[in-house]
Amino acid sequence: VRVLLAIVLVLSIVNAIVLFALASRRLRLSRHDRREAAIEKRFRPRVHEFLSGGSDLPLGLRRSEEGVLAEMLRRYARILQGSSRRRIAEYFVRRGTVGREMSILASSRRTWRRARAAHVLGDIGSQIATPALIAALTDSRPDVRATAVRSLGKLGSPPEATEALIGAVTDRRVPDALGRWGLLQTGTRGLPVMRSLLMASRPDERATATQLIGFVGDASDATSVERGLHDGSASVRRESALALGRIGGEGDVPALMVTLDDQVPVVRAAAATALGRLRAPASATLLLSHARNDQFEVARAAAVALFEIDPVLATDTAAATENAHLLEVLDLGRLA
Amino acid sequence: VNDHTESPTILIAEDEPDVRALLVYRLSHSGFPFLEAFDGEEALCLAREHLPALAVLDVMMPKVDGYEVTRQLRAEESTRTIRVILLTARAQEADITRGFAAGADDYLRKPFNPDELVARVRAVLGRR
Numbered sequence: 001v002r003v004l005l006a007i008v009l010v011l012s013i014v015n016a017i018v019l020f021a022l023a024s025r026r027l028r029l030s031r032h033d034r035r036e037a038a039i040e041k042r043f044r045p046r047v048h049e050f051l052s053g054g055s056d057l058p059l060g061l062r063r064s065e066e067g068v069l070a071e072m073l074r075r076y077a078r079i080l081q082g083s084s085r086r087r088i089a090e091y092f093v094r095r096g097t098v099g100r101e102m103s104i105l106a107s108s109r110r111t112w113r114r115a116r117a118a119h120v121l122g123d124i125g126s127q128i129a130t131p132a133l134i135a136a137l138t139d140s141r142p143d144v145r146a147t148a149v150r151s152l153g154k155l156g157s158p159p160e161a162t163e164a165l166i167g168a169v170t171d172r173r174v175p176d177a178l179g180r181w182g183l184l185q186t187g188t189r190g191l192p193v194m195r196s197l198l199m200a201s202r203p204d205e206r207a208t209a210t211q212l213i214g215f216v217g218d219a220s221d222a223t224s225v226e227r228g229l230h231d232g233s234a235s236v237r238r239e240s241a242l243a244l245g246r247i248g249g250e251g252d253v254p255a256l257m258v259t260l261d262d263q264v265p266v267v268r269a270a271a272a273t274a275l276g277r278l279r280a281p282a283s284a285t286l287l288l289s290h291a292r293n294d295q296f297e298v299a300r301a302a303a304v305a306l307f308e309i310d311p312v313l314a315t316d317t318a319a320a321t322e323n324a325h326l327l328e329v330l331d332l333g334r335l336a
Numbered sequence: 337v338n339d340h341t342e343s344p345t346i347l348i349a350e351d352e353p354d355v356r357a358l359l360v361y362r363l364s365h366s367g368f369p370f371l372e373a374f375d376g377e378e379a380l381c382l383a384r385e386h387l388p389a390l391a392v393l394d395v396m397m398p399k400v401d402g403y404e405v406t407r408q409l410r411a412e413e414s415t416r417t418i419r420v421i422l423l424t425a426r427a428q429e430a431d432i433t434r435g436f437a438a439g440a441d442d443y444l445r446k447p448f449n450p451d452e453l454v455a456r457v458r459a460v461l462g463r464r
Binding site: 052085 | 352354355357358361362446447448449450451452455
């Protein structure tokens with residue numbers, strides 16, 4: 001009984017100590033939160049004035065005040081653009097924050113610190129950070145590389161980052177969708193690099209460049225993209241067909257009709273999609289034939305394209321032949 | 337509720353405190369009296385009670401979203417003439433079309449430029 005009582009006593013004491021530690025920690029944290037909230041409240045009018053082009057932010061602040069102010073500005077940088085965001089970036093450059101974070105990104109041994117630095121540089125939005133973020137695309141850790149893409153995108157993916165981003169996507173150093181999002185942020189400024197990569201030795205680089213030109217290029221790129229329909233790589237042929245569907249015109253229809261006979265089904269399906277987007281009446285009969293006779297994926301794409309080009313022909317044929325793909329597209333059209 | 341001038345009153349409905357505080361600062365310093373709402377339900381109540389000239393509505397708000405607030409403002413006789421600018425992080429074409437279909441007069445994508453917002457507010461109010 002004595003031993004049992006002793007155990008209960010010890011456990012009670014331990015319990016009380018733990019409870020006391022937790023309560024005092026909670027108190028400390030809430031005091032810290034209240035202090036930070038008070039600092040934020042005090043600085044908010046100054047920050048708003050600063051963001052609106054008014055007087056500069058105060059200097060000679062205490063460390064805790066500087067931390068709160070920096071966090072506030074970083075939050076605002078995420079939701080603003082234009083002159084307000086530029087002012088935030090300039091502030092952080094003047095305070096040395098950008099230089100400090102670039103140095104952490106380049107040399108810290110801890111992954112989380114490098115990833116955090118890449119993230120912060122994207123939020124701050126200073127173009128000065130571009131070379132450091134490009135270099136981070138070859139970081140040994142995927143988290144850092146992905147964050148660098150995100151931050152380059154936040155900076156509007158400067159054109160000098162285009163080649164490095166395409167390399168990161170094709171080498172699978174960054175997630176595909178994220179990398180392509182990053183590249184799209186460059187917009188038309190990245191076109192010279194993308195055009196030069198149409199002749200790259202690696203097929204995946206050619207395919208990525210073709211895809212991007214399809215999104216941000218214009219009709220003047222159609223001729224060089226059309227050459228891709230004869231590429232040895234099916235990925236390049238597919239991306240070329242899809243890109244022509246976006247930036248091509250009537251002059252590209254014959255080449256796309258020839259591509260409907262490509263030996264690879266995904267290329268044929270892409271050609272059908274492109275012809276539908278170009279609303280090419282000359283291809284209607286050929287598309288109908290593919291909708292009735294080709295493999296599933298191609299037949300479906302051809303049926304969708306035919307409805308885009310000649311809905312009457314597609315509807316009549318659907319009723320007459322009971323072709324599953326045409327009937328499906330007809331039903332989907334009714335639902336929409 | 338802040339009412340210090342003869343200018344048209346603007347209802348600001350935004351659940352994110354940083355954005356709301358900045359909108360309040362910019363619009364009040366541009367001379368507009370304002371009303372503040374923290375969610376869609378409060379925005380509707382304030383709009384019905386005070387009949388502001390224009391509402392700047394965040395799309396993704398708790399309780400009632402910006403689209404629904406716009407639809408309800410348009411559906412009621414008393415609030416039909418309130419101009420609406422949607423502030424949205426959802427910048428897909430379909431989302432923007434949805435906003436206009438609900439009855440919005442204009443939209444602004446997040447991240448946004450505060451100068452552009454003030455200019456759009458003036459432009460939309462000028463259309464009256």
